[in-house]
Amino acid sequence: MTSAISARGLARHFGAAVAVAGIDLDVPRAQIYGILGPNGSGKSTTIRMLCGLLLPTRGTVTVLGHVVPRDAEVVRRKLGYMTQRFSLWEDLTVDENLDFMGRVYGLERALRRERIRDRVASYDLAAIAGQRVGTLSGGQRQRLALAAATLHDPELLLLDEPTSAVDPQSRRDFWENLFALVARGTTILVSTHYMDEAERCHRLAILDRGRVAAEGEPMELARNIDAAVIEIECDDLVAARRALASLPAIRSVAQLGIRLRMLVPREARDPEAGFRVALAPLCPEARVERVGASLEDVFVAATRLRREAETTERAA
Amino acid sequence: MSWGGRLFAISAKEIRQLARDRITVGLIVGIPTIQLLLFGYAINFDVRGVSTALLDQARTSLSRRLVGDLRATQVLGELRQAGSERELRELIQRGEANVGIVIAPDLERRIADGERAAIQILVDGSQPALENVAEGLGSMPLLRRAGSAAERRPVEIVVAYNPDKRTAVQIVPALCGVILTMTMVIFTASAIVRERERGNLEFLITTPVSPGELMAGKLLPYVAIGLIQTTLILTLGYWLFDVPVAGSLVDLYLGALLFIAASLSLGLFLSTVAQTQFQAMQMAIVTMLPSILMSGFMFPFEGMPAVAQGIAQVLPLTHCNEIIRGIVLRGASLTDMQPEIRKLTAFLAAMLTLSIARFRKRLD
Numbered sequence: 194m195t196s197a198i199s200a201r202g203l204a205r206h207f208g209a210a211v212a213v214a215g216i217d218l219d220v221p222r223a224q225i226y227g228i229l230g231p232n233g234s235g236k237s238t239t240i241r242m243l244c245g246l247l248l249p250t251r252g253t254v255t256v257l258g259h260v261v262p263r264d265a266e267v268v269r270r271k272l273g274y275m276t277q278r279f280s281l282w283e284d285l286t287v288d289e290n291l292d293f294m295g296r297v298y299g300l301e302r303a304l305r306r307e308r309i310r311d312r313v314a315s316y317d318l319a320a321i322a323g324q325r326v327g328t329l330s331g332g333q334r335q336r337l338a339l340a341a342a343t344l345h346d347p348e349l350l351l352l353d354e355p356t357s358a359v360d361p362q363s364r365r366d367f368w369e370n371l372f373a374l375v376a377r378g379t380t381i382l383v384s385t386h387y388m389d390e391a392e393r394c395h396r397l398a399i400l401d402r403g404r405v406a407a408e409g410e411p412m413e414l415a416r417n418i419d420a421a422v423i424e425i426e427c428d429d430l431v432a433a434r435r436a437l438a439s440l441p442a443i444r445s446v447a448q449l450g451i452r453l454r455m456l457v458p459r460e461a462r463d464p465e466a467g468f469r470v471a472l473a474p475l476c477p478e479a480r481v482e483r484v485g486a487s488l489e490d491v492f493v494a495a496t497r498l499r500r501e502a503e504t505t506e507r508a509a
Numbered sequence: 510m511s512w513g514g515r516l517f518a519i520s521a522k523e524i525r526q527l528a529r530d531r532i533t534v535g536l537i538v539g540i541p542t543i544q545l546l547l548f549g550y551a552i553n554f555d556v557r558g559v560s561t562a563l564l565d566q567a568r569t570s571l572s573r574r575l576v577g578d579l580r581a582t583q584v585l586g587e588l589r590q591a592g593s594e595r596e597l598r599e600l601i602q603r604g605e606a607n608v609g610i611v612i613a614p615d616l617e618r619r620i621a622d623g624e625r626a627a628i629q630i631l632v633d634g635s636q637p638a639l640e641n642v643a644e645g646l647g648s649m650p651l652l653r654r655a656g657s658a659a660e661r662r663p664v665e666i667v668v669a670y671n672p673d674k675r676t677a678v679q680i681v682p683a684l685c686g687v688i689l690t691m692t693m694v695i696f697t698a699s700a701i702v703r704e705r706e707r708g709n710l711e712f713l714i715t716t717p718v719s720p721g722e723l724m725a726g727k728l729l730p731y732v733a734i735g736l737i738q739t740t741l742i743l744t745l746g747y748w749l750f751d752v753p754v755a756g757s758l759v760d761l762y763l764g765a766l767l768f769i770a771a772s773l774s775l776g777l778f779l780s781t782v783a784q785t786q787f788q789a790m791q792m793a794i795v796t797m798l799p800s801i802l803m804s805g806f807m808f809p810f811e812g813m814p815a816v817a818q819g820i821a822q823v824l825p826l827t828h829c830n831e832i833i834r835g836i837v838l839r840g841a842s843l844t845d846m847q848p849e850i851r852k853l854t855a856f857l858a859a860m861l862t863l864s865i866a867r868f869r870k871r872l873d
Binding site for chain 2 (some may be wrong): 241244245246247248262265266269271272274276278279280281283284285293294296297298299341415476
């Protein structure tokens with residue numbers, strides 16, 4: 194079976210600014226595909242090009258077998274889109290919003306009613322069905338937005354940072370709903386800047402400054418990380434930081450409570466030993482160990498470290 | 510579902526949202542009512558105590574008696590003596606006097622032979638209501654008793670800055686177009702831009718809805734609102750200012766409908782240009798002021814330079830005023846108004862074409 198989305202050399206410029214600098218994407222069907230990236234990395238621009246809202250400056254896109262933007266109208270019937278910003282009508286009730294969207298998608302009366310009944314039940318909207326949307330909480334709005342985007346049973350769902358305005362519990366519930374959709378065959382493309390969300394995706398592309406910095410399954414990405422991850426635990430982390438400052442091998446340091454987490458080059462030979470030596474005078478009790486990479490490490494290695502490497506190359 | 514289904518859904522949503530916006534609902538009825546009352550009464554206002562400059566070149570007992578009679582009406586207030594015609598004009602120019610009365614040196618002889626005016630009343634035409642005052646003064650019987658030939662109208666009225674004659678009867682039909690311009694252009698422009706601003710449009714244009722459905726669906730409720738406002742203005746005009754409709758009501762509503770459509774198409778076009786409601790509002794005002802000032806509502810065409818007359822020909826309000834005035838006052842039919850109808854139709858077609866060309870289901 195072909196990919197749900199396939200993009201080649203996709204680029205978009207806004208005047209002199211390059212939002213997306215030529216990316217390839219292959220999103221398999223019936224999976225959740227994540228686009229992880231910091232703000233301004235080109236996530237929204239990519240999604241908007243996929244649904245025909247923005248014309249690519251370069252490159253080709255095929256969505257569900259149709260060429261976009263040429264066949265954008267055909268694709269729109271099979272596609273659900275949740276915008277980054279809440280985009281339903283705040284002066285209408287939950288029911289009125291759903292009924293309106295059902296009509297816009299062209300669902301006949303009986304089918305429309307059935308679908309609305311189903312979505313209201315699935316997404317826990319019954320208690321607020323008659324309430325004006327302007328009064329809803331972030332989590333309720335998000336469930337409504339998902340209900341509206343799926344009313345027409347789309348084959349593909351594009352979600353642009355869907356959980357940025359909701360609490361962790363709502364986020365968990367939301368992902369349960371996404372997995373239920375995937376189980377029914379829906380393909381989902383979701384952009385996020387949350388690591389825990391990225392970890393839930395079947396596959397992932399890490400986007401940085403308009404380029405794909407890394408791509409693959411989350412576990413695979415962590416295994417293949419282009420760095421070793423070392424954790425240090427000691428009482429005086431300030432002293433430890435000072436002791437390690439002179440070591441050239443360290444490419445990134447992050448403090449996690451009483452521990453320091455460091456990325457060092459993958460090819461470095463036994464970096465733990467070097468650290469122990471350096472730490473011995475200041476904090477002799479320090480514990481140094483190599484740990485498995487998290488997605489955050491992958492993200493840092495793929496974005497920040499690569500950027501630094503490029504800068505060094507350019508300088509040289 | 511049919512094409513009509515989506516269009517209806519959009520219109521129904523628009524009406525529902527409008528109905529919940531109490532201030533806007535109030536404005537739909539309030540704007541025409543307030544404007545009509547304001548303009549209608551301001552122009553009919555019974556003026557008293559008008560500051561006056563007097564140049565009595567005759568200085569006879571008759572001239573003094575005439576001035577005394579004029580003052581007795583209470584229409585004239587503070588009286589300032591002017592030494593010369595130039596001084597009198599300066600007083601008016603500076604706004605210290607709104608009316609100037611010039612009594613000719615040979616007052617008695619002029620009244621006797623009745624060929625030339627014996628008394629000249631100068632009116633500051635920049636203040637429309639004063640012209641009626643002058644009319645009133647001119648026809649006062651007290652001036653007639655002055656001489657035997659008085660029936661031949663001894664007083665001549667010179668409107669210095671505004672040759673246009675205006676009464677409430679002319680104002681009410683003209684207000685119809687002005688009020689519709691104000692509400693129709695602003696309402697539509699902001700109705701569409703609001704959805705862009707709030708992010709609704711980004712979601713809506715990723716659905717199968719077509720640009721035609723979207724625009725027609727959004728405009729239809731405003732057509733109805735425009736017709737309601739027309740009815741309100743004509744009814745109030747009839748009740749309060751005795752302005753009957755001389756021509757056919759069907760013709761009048763068809764003419765109003767064409768103008769409403771033209772105004773909505775202008776609002777629609779502005780909405781395809783503006784990114785925020787604030788911008789839409791400013792654009793609407795930029796088109797509205799020339800409409801009001803150049804359509805012949807305030808100033809007559811004849812006084813405008815050719816370029817301005819050309820611009821006025823493009824403005825829908827110019828033709829609307831002509832059509833409504835013609836039907837309401839002169840009892841004309843739509844067939845008498847073919848040039849105006851053609852120009853309005855051309856404007857509508859041009860705006861719709863431009864809007865459809867500019868409106869894309871895209872963000873760039």
